[in-house]
Amino acid sequence: MTYQVEVKDLSVSYDGENVLKNINFNVDGGKLIGIIGPNGAGKSTLMKAVLDLIHRDHGEVLIDGKPMKDVRKKVAYVPQRAAIDWDFPITVQKTVQLGTYPQVGIFRRPGRSEKQWALECLQKVGMDQFAKRQIGELSGGQQQRVFLARALAQKANIFFLDEPFVGIDVTSEALIIGILKELRDAGNSVFVVHHDLTKVEDYFDELLLLNKELITSGPVERVMQPESLKTAYQSQYGLWDTLGVTI
Amino acid sequence: MDFISDIQNYVFLQKALFTSIMVGIICGVIGCFIILRGMALMGDAISHAVLPGIAVSYMLGINYLYGAVFTGLLTSVGIGFISQNSRVKNDSSIGIVFSSFFALGIILIAKAKSTIDLTSILFGNVLSVRSSDMWMTLVIGTIVLLVVILFYKELLVSTFDPTFAASYGLPNRLIHYVLMILLTLVTVASLQTVGVILVVAMLITPASTAYLLTNRLSVMIVLSAAFGAFSAIVGLYFSFEHNLSSGAVIVLVTTVLFLIAFVFSPKQGIFWRYVRIRKNRNGATIRKKESFE
Ligand SMILES: Nc1ncnc2c1ncn2[C@@H]1O[C@H](COP(=O)(O)OP(=O)(O)O)[C@@H](O)[C@H]1O
Ligand SMILES: [Mg+2]
Numbered sequence: 001m002t003y004q005v006e007v008k009d010l011s012v013s014y015d016g017e018n019v020l021k022n023i024n025f026n027v028d029g030g031k032l033i034g035i036i037g038p039n040g041a042g043k044s045t046l047m048k049a050v051l052d053l054i055h056r057d058h059g060e061v062l063i064d065g066k067p068m069k070d071v072r073k074k075v076a077y078v079p080q081r082a083a084i085d086w087d088f089p090i091t092v093q094k095t096v097q098l099g100t101y102p103q104v105g106i107f108r109r110p111g112r113s114e115k116q117w118a119l120e121c122l123q124k125v126g127m128d129q130f131a132k133r134q135i136g137e138l139s140g141g142q143q144q145r146v147f148l149a150r151a152l153a154q155k156a157n158i159f160f161l162d163e164p165f166v167g168i169d170v171t172s173e174a175l176i177i178g179i180l181k182e183l184r185d186a187g188n189s190v191f192v193v194h195h196d197l198t199k200v201e202d203y204f205d206e207l208l209l210l211n212k213e214l215i216t217s218g219p220v221e222r223v224m225q226p227e228s229l230k231t232a233y234q235s236q237y238g239l240w241d242t243l244g245v246t247i
Numbered sequence: 248m249d250f251i252s253d254i255q256n257y258v259f260l261q262k263a264l265f266t267s268i269m270v271g272i273i274c275g276v277i278g279c280f281i282i283l284r285g286m287a288l289m290g291d292a293i294s295h296a297v298l299p300g301i302a303v304s305y306m307l308g309i310n311y312l313y314g315a316v317f318t319g320l321l322t323s324v325g326i327g328f329i330s331q332n333s334r335v336k337n338d339s340s341i342g343i344v345f346s347s348f349f350a351l352g353i354i355l356i357a358k359a360k361s362t363i364d365l366t367s368i369l370f371g372n373v374l375s376v377r378s379s380d381m382w383m384t385l386v387i388g389t390i391v392l393l394v395v396i397l398f399y400k401e402l403l404v405s406t407f408d409p410t411f412a413a414s415y416g417l418p419n420r421l422i423h424y425v426l427m428i429l430l431t432l433v434t435v436a437s438l439q440t441v442g443v444i445l446v447v448a449m450l451i452t453p454a455s456t457a458y459l460l461t462n463r464l465s466v467m468i469v470l471s472a473a474f475g476a477f478s479a480i481v482g483l484y485f486s487f488e489h490n491l492s493s494g495a496v497i498v499l500v501t502t503v504l505f506l507i508a509f510v511f512s513p514k515q516g517i518f519w520r521y522v523r524i525r526k527n528r529n530g531a532t533i534r535k536k537e538s539f540e
Binding site: 102104 | 283397398403407410458461464467
């Protein structure tokens with residue numbers, strides 16, 4: 001297994017309105033990949049469509065040549081923080097333990113080894129001292145670390161994180177990117193939705209630049225060209241242009 | 248106490264007590280999932296929508312459970328269908344569907360001209376519980392508790408984080424409809440204790456009380472069931488001693504428990520919040536004084 005991800009001719013629409021149009025890409029395994037683009041570009045939608053969480057109009061997603069439903073246990077997904085009910089009666093430790101459920105399977109309860117593993121994953125993100133806290137009683141960065149720990153608990157090989165760096169502290173951000181790079185170095189594929197362009201050179205190996213369509217993809221230097229960025233961020237740059245600002 | 252010796256002497260009172268406790272427990276358990284999924288309104292809808300099902304069952308001479316489950320499910324499917332296939336918001340489609348079913352039920356019950364008494368379905372009449380009703384409640388209670396225990400993990404994940412659940416292949420939609428079936432069963436079991444109109448209170452009030460008191464779903468479920476059962480016992484006692492409507496009294500007991508938790512819950516209660524604010528403020532003034540000196 002190399003955890004190569006191939007997307008062929010993918011289109012998605014909500015209520016008849018096209019949100020993603022004919023997306024094609026093919027990423028080799030063992031890479032840390034940034035999905036970038038302006039707000040509403042369809043980054044989250046792309047992630048959900050690849051994960052088979054929403055209906056696609058047409059198109060195909062293949063992981064090492066296999067459809068998603070055959071490789072679900074190899075895949076971990078960390079949703080946008082806004083998508084979580086932070087008042088839910090659940091502790092940090094239990095949240096991480098949810099990551100073991102796919103392996104535990106139906107009718108069985110997580111046992112001692114699963115609980116131990118969940119604690120180890122919490123240690124990896126430096127959150128073990130908060131194990132008994134309710135998940136709402138954490139800072140944004142801590143919450144994000146807990147959900148990364150849950151993804152680690154899944155023992156997956158392909159990781160999808162939606163905007164993990166939004167609204168979090170620098171320590172958490174450094175810790176998270178460190179872990180993601182470790183995962184990559186161990187041969188896993190890591191996809192990260194990101195909308196801040198400043199750090200992409202430090203963070204990612206490859207980029208997918210998105211705005212409804214895939215504008216460009218490939219190594220970071222090649223994607224971070226003014227021309228393609230201008231196409232993707234058209235509306236914002238258009239405003240700056242009219243204000244007489246040149247980039 | 249008179250009540251205890253009455254229970255020992257009267258079989259109808261034993262049946263009433265047993266059924267009410269069972270109803271308190273299962274409403275408390277299912278109610279936790281209902282409130283955490285933000286489906287309180289759905290609970291109210293389904294409880295009202297069983298009415299035409301009961302009427303039709305009487306007309307056909309079958310057990311009213313079948314008709315009730317049928318219209319209960321039809322309601323939840325109908326609500327989903329309208330909100331998914333139009334721009335009508337979910338709470339509006341709930342309102343449209345359940346009030347139509349309820350209206351239809353009122354007419355059908357009048358037409359059925361049978362022994363069913365609309366008032367006792369609407370408000371319950373726990374002292375008229377027959378043995379067959381009691382057994383049905385027991386069977387329903389066993390089914391509900393078994394499903395929740397066996398699928399606890401799956402119910403937890405799909406309630407807390409449905410997207411994560413779907414990402415590893417859990418059938419969220421199926422889980423939703425299983426919950427709707429359980430909800431209908433619980434409603435039917437509650438008919439005689441609290442009646443159609445007040446079932447929703449048994450579903451959401453004890454669960455909300457428990458929600459204020461704990462950070463763990465398992466503890467919340469146990470507390471909620473305990474509050475439901477406790478309210479049933481105390482409510483039955485008062486309604487029997489003072490000849491009041493049992494459903495109404497039981498519901499008011501759940502409300503009293505809720506108010507106590509609302510005020511005194513260690514983490515969420517407004518009383519402790521007030522004390523903490525006072526303390527912080529005093530602390531702040533003391534510190535200010537120190538800095539002056
Ligand atoms: N559930 C939904 N129903 C309808 N439209 C949606 C839904 N989710 C997203 N959209 C729309 O699809 C577009 C892409 O959204 P999204 O994938 O969330 O963008 P991004 O993550 O890049 O900000 C947006 O215009 C958004 O309004
Ligand atoms: Mg997004």
